[in-house]
Amino acid sequence: MAPSSSWCSMGFLRSRLFLAFLLLVCVSNGGKTFAQSASGKPNIVFILADDYGWNDIGYHGSVIRTPNLDRLAAEGVKLENYYIQPICTPSRSQLMTGRYQIHFGLQHSIIWPPQPSGLPLDEVTLPQRLKDSGYSTHIVGKWHLGFYKEEYTPTHRGFDTFYGFLTGSEHYYSHRTPGSMKGWDGLDLRDQDRPVLDQNGTYSTNLFANKAIEIIAQHDKSKPMFLYLPFQAVHGPLQAPQKYISMYRHIKDRDRRVYAAMTSVMDEAVGNITDALKQYGLWDNTVLVFSTDNGGQVLMGGNNWPLRGWKGSLWEGGIHGVGFVNSPLIKAKGRTSDALIHISDWFPTLVGLAGGSTNGTKPLDSHDVWEAISEGKPSPRKEILHNIDPLFRTIYYLPPHQWGDNTFNTSMHAAIRSGDWKLLTGYPGNGSWMPPPSSDQICEESDDPPGKHLWLFNIREDPEERTDLSKKYPLVVQELLEKLAAYKKTAVPPFYPDRDPRANPALHGDVWSPWQ
Structure with missing residues (x-):
């Protein structure tokens, strides 16, 4: 990946403008005191x-x-x-x-x-x-x-x-x-x-x-x-x-x-x-x-x-x-x-x-x-569904890829982990590598082409997600797309209602409170 500070610093500036006993039974064991609830739980x-x-x-x-x-x-x-x-x-x-x-x-x-x-x-x-x-x-x-x-x-x-x-x-x-x-x-x-x-x-x-x-x-x-x-x-x-x-x-x-x-x-x-x-x-x-x-x-x-x-x-x-x-x-x-x-x-x-x-x-x-x-x-x-979100920012320019969208709409914001494999689709969010500010390193931008919307990584071997293996392992991609499609069939629609003006704290004694 090509080191760059231009996007990172600009993005930074733009964005900144925005944790079985009685009441107490003590049993001495090897010099330690063990306090348990009466239930032992x-x-x-x-x-x-x-x-x-x-x-x-x-x-x-x-x-x-x-x-x-x-x-x-x-x-x-x-x-x-x-x-x-x-x-x-x-x-x-x-x-x-x-x-x-x-x-x-x-x-x-x-x-x-x-x-x-x-x-x-x-x-x-x-x-x-x-x-x-x-x-x-x-x-x-x-x-x-x-x-x-x-x-x-x-x-x-x-x-x-x-x-x-x-x-x-x-x-x-x-x-x-x-x-x-x-x-x-x-x-x-x-x-x-x-x-x-x-x-x-x-x-x-x-x-x-x-x-x-x-x-x-x-x-x-x-x-x-x-x-x-x-x-x-x-x-x-x-x-x-x-x-x-x-x-x-x-x-x-x-x-x-x-x-x-x-x-x-x-x-x-x-x-x-x-x-x-x-x-x-x-x-x-x-x-x-x-x-x-x-x-x-x-x-x-x-x-x-x-x-x-x-x-x-x-x-x-x-x-x-x-x-x-x-x-x-x-x-x-x-x-x-x-x-x-x-x-x-x-x-x-x-x-x-x-x-x-x-x-x-x-x-x-x-x-x-x-x-x-x-x-x-x-x-x-053995598997984690990280998310499937049809309302998240979509990809509008879709360069074709060999899997098409017949199995799963790959413009959709989604990711799944199965074994050591991780598949991401759509726009996963900012994909830069940001070093700590105290270091001498600079932010690294991804060299992904515009509109890219599918990645495959072996997370055990590549925890930093630097090497996309989707073209090398197309059958793995297909398998994970089928898994995403199966999960999507079980999903309920996102519930994301509009803001309600009745929630204004000024209407509730200057305190955020239930309003319905």
């Missing part, structure tokens, strides 16, 4: 970072210091073949349901604050299944799965408690969001269904971490706990306490410097939360999962180098995610896993750990991968 803590890139964690060689995340990952299992979705809502919806987004209509874009949309109410959620298994369920942080009616909000979807925000992004200190409509602005911070009015000026990463620690401290140990902590960090806007920004004064790029500071605050918060789990006697029976929701946003300081593309794209930089698991319950600790895992797999995996059942859900697209994580066994997952 493990506590589950799921931390979801937002827009956290592949090259933004210490153990991937980042200049950003993440000692707590590095330690937890090193002690547990690093998931190095782990996939998420390119943007916020799709990842969260698949985490909550164990199902591909094409099966409930959220395959296009995100849910914008004024849209009357949400995760369909007939979808069974992860916290609902965990409640069925006797868990107390808590969410602290970002929801982003719809709120236009109360029935779509977290405490109606299986969570006992909710402290956080309903939309997709907001100011870290004021907790207000403009909501994608000119002139609109409103508070978005809630404790259950009540607006929180006294935290203006409190940095959200610290606010959410302290709330999580409060839940841990007050937890009734006669029950197992599910704590879902989807941080606002490190999503834009770029804001962090000055003392953390000063830690990175050696980084010349301002956005990267602030982003690094935001990451360090999150890393410290995760450390404080794990310390609290140990302090209150929960750690030795806890499974902690850390995941990003999508690739890093290079326009906001994030980085996915050496992977191709970034947030919003179906290239590896948008969907190959940072993830790890730490737990005393893991049988083979301190290793790196190459098991193919998708964010949807947490649904059956965590329900299985909780002793629950997936019976009664709609057909799952996910797998229980606990044995792959804990014992190093092969992953039961």
Whole structure:
């Protein structure tokens, strides 16, 4: 690929203008104290970072210091073949349901604050299944799965408690969001269904971490706990306490410097939360999962180098995610896993750990991968549908290729992984390779010809997606096109309604609220 800075720098400028006992039984074993809920079921803590890139964690060689995340990952299992979705809502919806987004209509874009949309109410959620298994369920942080009616909000979807925000992004200190409509602005911070009015000026990463620690401290140990902590960090806007920004004064790029500071605050918060789990006697029976929701946003300081593309794209930089698991319950600790895992797999995996059942859900697209994580066994997952989105930017100039469109419309935004093969069609999103701003390297543009709309890669041999093998392996292309066509037959139409003027926070006491 030919190195170039022209497109990258221009695109950058254009775009910027835009986490069987009594109440407590302690059993001494080899000098360790194990605290269990009365049920013996493990506590589950799921931390979801937002827009956290592949090259933004210490153990991937980042200049950003993440000692707590590095330690937890090193002690547990690093998931190095782990996939998420390119943007916020799709990842969260698949985490909550164990199902591909094409099966409930959220395959296009995100849910914008004024849209009357949400995760369909007939979808069974992860916290609902965990409640069925006797868990107390808590969410602290970002929801982003719809709120236009109360029935779509977290405490109606299986969570006992909710402290956080309903939309997709907001100011870290004021907790207000403009909501994608000119002139609109409103508070978005809630404790259950009540607006929180006294935290203006409190940095959200610290606010959410302290709330999580409060839940841990007050937890009734006669029950197992599910704590879902989807941080606002490190999503834009770029804001962090000055003392953390000063830690990175050696980084010349301002956005990267602030982003690094935001990451360090999150890393410290995760450390404080794990310390609290140990302090209150929960750690030795806890499974902690850390995941990003999508690739890093290079326009906001994030980085996915050496992977191709970034947030919003179906290239590896948008969907190959940072993830790890730490737990005393893991049988083979301190290793790196190459098991193919998708964010949807947490649904059956965590329900299985909780002793629950997936019976009664709609057909799952996910797998229980606990044995792959804990014992190093092969992953039961062999394939991932990354997405099929007929509403995404289409290709208008279509150079002919040998497969035609009789099997699958290759102008459509889609991608699938099967074994080591990955096929992309349509416009996958920006396909440049963006090095970290702190390096001397420059952005590399793709040398793909205009209108190109089909690629095949062997991801195991070519994780950076530099060598298109479609012409060399036409039978593989045909097979994967047939798989995409089969998935498309099972898809429901995308649900992407127009913005509703009744959502304006000015009509609801200056607070983003359900409006129907």
